[in-house]
Amino acid sequence: MSSKNTNNSYGWVAKTFHWGMFLIIVGQFWLGGNFKEEAYRGMGLGGYHFSIGVLILFLMLLRFAWRAKNPVPELPDGTGNLQALAAHGLHILFYVLLIVLPIAGIAVVQARGGTVSFFGMFLIPGFIQEAESTADLAAAMHGIFAKATFFAVILHIIMALYHHYGKKDNVLKRMLPW
Numbered sequence: 546m547s548s549k550n551t552n553n554s555y556g557w558v559a560k561t562f563h564w565g566m567f568l569i570i571v572g573q574f575w576l577g578g579n580f581k582e583e584a585y586r587g588m589g590l591g592g593y594h595f596s597i598g599v600l601i602l603f604l605m606l607l608r609f610a611w612r613a614k615n616p617v618p619e620l621p622d623g624t625g626n627l628q629a630l631a632a633h634g635l636h637i638l639f640y641v642l643l644i645v646l647p648i649a650g651i652a653v654v655q656a657r658g659g660t661v662s663f664f665g666m667f668l669i670p671g672f673i674q675e676a677e678s679t680a681d682l683a684a685a686m687h688g689i690f691a692k693a694t695f696f697a698v699i700l701h702i703i704m705a706l707y708h709h710y711g712k713k714d715n716v717l718k719r720m721l722p723w
């Protein structure tokens with residue numbers, strides 16, 4: 546399998562980004578709902594949630610750069626304009642959400658006076674001043690973006706299954722790892 550995409554298939558780099566990030570994001574939702582740190586320092590479950598979130602942000606930027614340098618496989622013949630727009634729109638929404646969601650998370654921690662480390666290796670520079678009101682706003686946004694991401698993932702899965710079992714085209718198959 547080639548590393549690059551073609552007009553009708555994904556290369557292994559895009560597939561690795563897709564399925565690797567899927568697993569990481571599922572774990573990230575679990576961590577987000579289960580960590581308990583109040584102090585927002587150190588490496589408990591929260592520390593992992595913050596570090597993995599930073600990793601997701603970094604991977605999204607790399608993934609976006611890779612996408613920009615590759616052809617995006619075309620939709621099957623006969624796809625209507627509106628459907629093509631919806632598919633494209635949902636994919637763009639993922640890129641936007643998975644960038645603003647971790648940024649809002651970093652803002653929550655920093656505005657509460659905590660620090661965000663990358664797996665204990667280095668600290669993310671402070672970009673926001675300590676203030677409870679900012680932290681509350683960022684936390685509300687983080688929650689909304691997380692919910693939006695969750696619903697976008699569900700819709701994305703439904704549409705992939707609809708392509709495979711309903712329309713019986715190759716849209717799901719060309720992203721499968723095998």
Ligand code: HEM
Nearest residue numbers: 573574577578595598599601647650651653661684688691
């Ligand atoms: C794509 C990446 C991320 C996902 C999918 C995600 C997901 C979540 C989820 C589902 C929650 C629970 C929300 C709720 O109970 O309403 C949460 C909470 C939280 N996350 Fe994330 N998160 C991400 C990145 C980050 C990052 C990078 C940080 C910080 C560096 C962070 C910091 C927090 C904090 C502080 C909370 C608690 C917010 C509060 O006080 O309500 N998250 N996250």
